[in-house]
Amino acid sequence: MKLTRQRKLVYDTLLEKLDHPTAEDLFFRARKKQPEISMATVYNCLEALVKCGLVKQVKVGKNAVRYCANLCEHAHFVCEVCGAIFDLDRDNREKFKNMQIKIPRGFKIHNFEIAIHGTCSDCNILRI
Amino acid sequence: MKLTRQRKLVYDTLLEKLDHPTAEDLFFRARKKQPEISMATVYNCLEALVKCGLVKQVKVGKNAVRYCANLCEHAHFVCEVCGAIFDLDRDNREKFKNMQIKIPRGFKIHNFEIAIHGTCSDCNILRI
DNA sequence: TTTGTATTTAGAATAATTCTAATTTGACAG
DNA sequence: CTGTCAAATTAGAATTATTCTAAATACAAA
Known part of the structure; x- marks a missing residue:
């Protein structure tokens, strides 16, 4: 670029x-x-x-x-009241399947979303 | 409702x-x-x-x-090529900080997003 | 220089979603 | 029952974020 x-x-x-x-x-x-x-x-x-x-x-x-523009891997905490978005750092040496996210004191989780982007097996085969 | x-x-x-x-x-x-x-x-x-x-x-x-409408907790795998969205089940007895998501064989992860929705500490205090 | 390709720009176009206002529905009270 | 009221539905207009278009500009390479 x-x-x-x-x-x-x-x-x-x-x-x-x-x-x-x-x-x-x-x-x-x-x-x-x-x-x-x-x-x-x-x-x-x-x-x-x-x-x-x-x-x-x-x-x-x-x-x-x-x-x-926060480049280190992190999750986003979206406050449903004020709309603010907080960056939650995580230990990015941990493996994906064992991720550790620290929720700040006093924050309440209602729900969370995870979206993984990549290529599915069918598309990987077609691209070889 | x-x-x-x-x-x-x-x-x-x-x-x-x-x-x-x-x-x-x-x-x-x-x-x-x-x-x-x-x-x-x-x-x-x-x-x-x-x-x-x-x-x-x-x-x-x-x-x-x-x-x-898949009600059991799951992550979404979005294929960047075909656009298909796959539901990835996870063991929802596991705690949030130790989530286990099984990526199907052949799927390649480029990146993933986590968004947690809730209320931040400031807003929780104001609402007591 | 000249050429070509990518980028920038203003404004038009698009597409998803929300809004509006009129109508319908259905629960409940009398 | 019948009337009342609030909520839900509806069609279409309005909005809004985003993308597209086509012309102008920049800038690297020949």
């Missing part, structure tokens, strides 16, 4: 404030530094950054997708 | 074919049995079913939300 001026701007803006902003949030923040940037560019840049693994999407509730 | 005719229809339709359909898929399937049902009703019914815990939303890719 070519780190263009706009991609760097979007990425830096994301790193500046780790509050899981939406594309629109990032657009407004980035525009303060480069007023000519367009919404489409923010989406394009985010797409490129997600594709190369520097950024992750967080899909929550019925609102816009949020973006996360 | 009042299990009205339409809610029962949507729920039964979801149970009939466990392929994680979108709201639109369900609309077309449900319409075969009750041609007067409307798209808005399908959304309303799904919302009610999700709220009462009978149904779960699965958010994947950039497409429409998918719905899942």
Whole structure:
């Protein structure tokens, strides 16, 4: 991935404030530094950054997708009241099947979602 | 939740074919049995079913939300090639911090997401 | 230079979902 | 029963996040 001026701007803006902003949030923040940037560019840049693994999407509730630049593996805790998203670090040396996530004191879990992305056996065979 | 005719229809339709359909898929399937049902009703019914815990939303890719009536706790494996969603059962007697998910033979994991929904400590305090 | 390819841009288009307002339903009280 | 009321349903309009389009720009390589 070519780190263009706009991609760097979007990425830096994301790193500046780790509050899981939406594309629109990032657009407004980035525009303060480069007023000519367009919404489409923010989406394009985010797409490129997600594709190369520097950024992750967080899909929550019925609102816009949020973006996360926290690179160490972590789970997201979504507060159902205030909507805040908390990064929960985990010991990433542990194996996937034995994951350890520390839930902060006072947090109550209602439910959780796990989505594993990859390729299924049928598709792996077809691709050899 | 009042299990009205339409809610029962949507729920039964979801149970009939466990392929994680979108709201639109369900609309077309449900319409075969009750041609007067409307798209808005399908959304309303799904919302009610999700709220009462009978149904779960699965958010994947950039497409429409998918719905899942598999009630036993499980993770989703999303094939990045064909888009299929597989339910991965887990031993739900295991504690959250020690979850065991069996990945089927031949499946390759690229990445996975965990989202935990609940209430954060601040909001829990404000609600006492 | 010239050429080509990728990126950016503004605005239009799309698609999923939500909203609106009118109608229907069904439970319950009288 | 019959009337009342709240909740649910409905069709279609509205919204909103996101993607698409086509032109302009940038920038690397020949």
